[in-house]
Amino acid sequence: MKKARAFPIASIGIIGGGQLGRMLVRKAHQLGCHTTVLDPTPDSPAGQLAGRQIVAGFFDRRGIAEVVRTSDLSTFELEAIDAAYLCQLADEGHRILPDPRLLLTIQDKYLQKCRLSELGLPGAAYVEVEQPSAEAFAAFGYPLVQKARRGGYDGKGVVVLRSEKDFSRHLPVPSILERLVPIHKELAVLVARNPSGQTAVYPVCEMVFVGEANVLDMLVAPADLPTEQLIRAQELAVKCIAALGGTGVFGVEMFLTPEGELLINEISPRTHNSGHYTMEACMTDQFEQHLRAILDLPLGDTCQLMPAALVNLLGEPGHSGSPAVLGLDEVLALSGVSVHWYGKNNTAPYRKMGHVTVLDPDPARAREKAMQVKDILRIVSQT
Numbered sequence: 001m002k003k004a005r006a007f008p009i010a011s012i013g014i015i016g017g018g019q020l021g022r023m024l025v026r027k028a029h030q031l032g033c034h035t036t037v038l039d040p041t042p043d044s045p046a047g048q049l050a051g052r053q054i055v056a057g058f059f060d061r062r063g064i065a066e067v068v069r070t071s072d073l074s075t076f077e078l079e080a081i082d083a084a085y086l087c088q089l090a091d092e093g094h095r096i097l098p099d100p101r102l103l104l105t106i107q108d109k110y111l112q113k114c115r116l117s118e119l120g121l122p123g124a125a126y127v128e129v130e131q132p133s134a135e136a137f138a139a140f141g142y143p144l145v146q147k148a149r150r151g152g153y154d155g156k157g158v159v160v161l162r163s164e165k166d167f168s169r170h171l172p173v174p175s176i177l178e179r180l181v182p183i184h185k186e187l188a189v190l191v192a193r194n195p196s197g198q199t200a201v202y203p204v205c206e207m208v209f210v211g212e213a214n215v216l217d218m219l220v221a222p223a224d225l226p227t228e229q230l231i232r233a234q235e236l237a238v239k240c241i242a243a244l245g246g247t248g249v250f251g252v253e254m255f256l257t258p259e260g261e262l263l264i265n266e267i268s269p270r271t272h273n274s275g276h277y278t279m280e281a282c283m284t285d286q287f288e289q290h291l292r293a294i295l296d297l298p299l300g301d302t303c304q305l306m307p308a309a310l311v312n313l314l315g316e317p318g319h320s321g322s323p324a325v326l327g328l329d330e331v332l333a334l335s336g337v338s339v340h341w342y343g344k345n346n347t348a349p350y351r352k353m354g355h356v357t358v359l360d361p362d363p364a365r366a367r368e369k370a371m372q373v374k375d376i377l378r379i380v381s382q383t
């Protein structure tokens with residue numbers, strides 16, 4: 001007997017109204033779901049498209065209770081939320097995926113590193129420092145990477161300190177210190193798992209970073225690596241998410257060392273910026289895949305149909321306020337280009353305002369065109 005599913009298939013609560021939430025809302029509606037988004041900013045990128053937005057902060061328990069209690073199933077698009085309260089709501093029987101207990105571990109970089117080491121997964125050596133001091137840093141040894149235990153994103157909360165002279169730039173918060181890894185390439189692999197245990201893995205992406213703000217600059221998929229290394233990266237990502245017992249889509253960020261060793265940098269318990277290429281380039285994009293996974297539907301095919309390169313559209317330094325885009329017409333005249341605008345009402349220096357995906361049968365040309373797009377498009381302020 002075929003299973004009947006009444007419309008809507010489910011009402012989905014989404015904590016976080018940013019661009020990831022926005023793209024999730026679009027797919028949720030396509031799949032026949034209703035959506036409620038929680039975000040403190042009225043008219044948030046996801047709230048603009050959702051059935052309903054609850055305007056409340058990510059630690060506002062009244063707001064969180066409302067979204068969770070009025071939805072069949074809740075999920076989140078960022079880590080810095082009240083995971084302890086979500087655990088309580090899950091214990092009361094509300095469906096929240098990924099498991100908020102796993103979020104509780106992941107949102108603290110120290111607990112996350114401990115869990116990954118317990119599971120025998122490879123990563124940079126680390127120590128915890130409750131109160132940063134010159135002595136503790138020197139005892140660990142330079143060069144090192146200091147990471148705030150909580151609240152970091154987009155490279156904020158991470159500093160590279162090469163010698164004792166750099167100690168003045170340290171972050172005065174509870175942290176971990178990590179060995180500075182020699183990086184040949186930074187990779188990200190998306191993995192989806194549903195509660196039935198079905199797993200799907202996407203092609204490996206290569207992330208390229210810019211110096212100053214340490215924000216992702218360009219992303220290429222598939223990564224330009226020998227097949228053997230690509231397979232190893234995918235296997236490691238699948239092993240990691242299976243060991244963590246994750247449900248939903250997860251991004252596994254890794255470093256490939258010059259010796260060919262793979263080290264896990266961190267796990268994102270949500271869809272990931274590095275997976276945006278899947279929207280145009282793969283049979284099933286990461287947002288639909290996340291919904292299929294949390295709804296325990298069969299996972300979609302992750303096959304990549306064409307090589308892709310992606311650039312983020314970051315707010316131009318020196319510009320804040322209502323955004324304007326320069327060069328849109330020129331960029332849209334190129335073939336294989338898709339522009340995504342996140343609907344943020346204000347731009348700020350380096351703020352992620354959108355992204356552009358370029359598809360081309362020739363990966364080198366996709367990359368070239370993406371660099372061209374980066375040169376042409378500018379997000380400035382209107383005044």
Ligand SMILES: Nc1ncnc2c1ncn2[C@@H]1O[C@H](COP(=O)(O)OP(=O)(O)OP(=O)(O)O)[C@@H](O)[C@H]1O
Binds near residue numbers: 153154157179
């Ligand atoms: N142990 C390390 N050795 C060398 N470089 C590192 C190390 N850890 C982090 N980095 C660099 O710093 C960047 C940011 O680190 P990380 O991903 O841990 O921080 P984040 O703020 O959570 O980042 P995001 O939100 O952008 O993923 C990495 O992408 C990498 O370029």
Ligand SMILES: [Mg+2]
Binds near residue numbers: 253265266
């Ligand atoms: Mg990271």
